[in-house]
Amino acid sequence: VDQAALARVLAPIGQARALPQEAYLSEDVFAWERRRFFEGSWVCVGRSTAAGRPGEQTAVRVGDEGVLLVRDYDGTLRGFFNVCRHRGHELLECGGTRSGRAIRCPYHAWVYGLDGRLRAAPRFGHLPSSDPVHEGLTPAPVAEWHGWIFVNASDDGRPFAEHIGSLDELVAPYEPTRLITGATHGYEVDANWKLVVENYHECYHCPSIHPELCRVTPTESGENFEPAGMWAGGSMDLEAHAETMSLDGRSGGVPLPHVGAAARRQVFYFGLFPNLLLSLHPDYVMTHRVEPVSPSRSRIECEWLFPPEAVHRRGFDPGYAVEFWDLTNRQDWRACESVQRGVSSRGYRPGPLALKEVAVHQFLTMVAWGYVRGGPVPPRSEAETSEEGSTG
Ligand code: FES
Numbered sequence: 001v002d003q004a005a006l007a008r009v010l011a012p013i014g015q016a017r018a019l020p021q022e023a024y025l026s027e028d029v030f031a032w033e034r035r036r037f038f039e040g041s042w043v044c045v046g047r048s049t050a051a052g053r054p055g056e057q058t059a060v061r062v063g064d065e066g067v068l069l070v071r072d073y074d075g076t077l078r079g080f081f082n083v084c085r086h087r088g089h090e091l092l093e094c095g096g097t098r099s100g101r102a103i104r105c106p107y108h109a110w111v112y113g114l115d116g117r118l119r120a121a122p123r124f125g126h127l128p129s130s131d132p133v134h135e136g137l138t139p140a141p142v143a144e145w146h147g148w149i150f151v152n153a154s155d156d157g158r159p160f161a162e163h164i165g166s167l168d169e170l171v172a173p174y175e176p177t178r179l180i181t182g183a184t185h186g187y188e189v190d191a192n193w194k195l196v197v198e199n200y201h202e203c204y205h206c207p208s209i210h211p212e213l214c215r216v217t218p219t220e221s222g223e224n225f226e227p228a229g230m231w232a233g234g235s236m237d238l239e240a241h242a243e244t245m246s247l248d249g250r251s252g253g254v255p256l257p258h259v260g261a262a263a264r265r266q267v268f269y270f271g272l273f274p275n276l277l278l279s280l281h282p283d284y285v286m287t288h289r290v291e292p293v294s295p296s297r298s299r300i301e302c303e304w305l306f307p308p309e310a311v312h313r314r315g316f317d318p319g320y321a322v323e324f325w326d327l328t329n330r331q332d333w334r335a336c337e338s339v340q341r342g343v344s345s346r347g348y349r350p351g352p353l354a355l356k357e358v359a360v361h362q363f364l365t366m367v368a369w370g371y372v373r374g375g376p377v378p379p380r381s382e383a384e385t386s387e388e389g390s391t392g
């Protein structure tokens, strides 16, 4: 990516420009991002319930890597690269789930314990006890945070706590671990994954494309946070009549018990690099998990989480939250797809960012520093490094 263009992205908000065209179109940039941003970072691969019960095994994809998630009987979650120590067959097809007291390779039936150690190589014959295959499966670092599973396939040793930074204390009152999935929607969007994240991070576009959203939230409201960690985001207020984000502003659920009085009048929008968008409402949490498919295509899994006391109430219907955001999502995807076509044009020049697009700038800064430094760089060290006055 053109270094001079990156320097313009890294300029202070007010002078900063958007990313250059190749960041949205180039197959090389896309492959690099999958390796460095998706394999090389802590990436959310779904809810803990995906490997929730003892013995449950789930294979997920992170960038181009496959990782097997395994829940042991004592509750420990482990991750292993999804490759057998014999001749490299995948232990489980990506996207698949199975349960059992052992991990069994489908090819020649080698058996591993849930701790990854080799237990049996049936009919193999002589296998010296000194052979390194006895070490078993290669571990892949995993972390669980408020009911979500994260994988760092690069095993670069960067602590998860450093990735999350100060986001933890902002999310904790919503107690996402105990929330139950009320609905999920999958979307395929013809836009680069970064355009989806950029669009999420600003409400400058709200008066133009979200009439329903503007009825429940004043678009000029809210403030942005100074993040410590790999995230950006801010708050927006609810209109006086609105209990939550829904078409009529009414909640069909119950307020989350540990969300304070001030936060019950607000919605928080956080983007955790690279792929998890967290929207915290007084009565539900919504997430978008963005998966890059190609430079111009992304898969998005949207999930709505509610407290058990709402879900178990007779006649509970998550529709009030789902209809509202499904409509809003579709308005957003149309805009993102239009921008993808726009940035593909010969006429595209990186444009300026408004001051109210500061969270977009924070995200683009993480991306641009990542390009410069060869991997994810938390925003705080960006401030330190910008004093060097050069993008390397
Ligand atoms: S590749 Fe797994 S048992 Fe042979």
Ligand SMILES: [Fe+2]
Pocket: 199, 205, 206, 210, 328, 331, 332
């Ligand atoms: Fe939007």
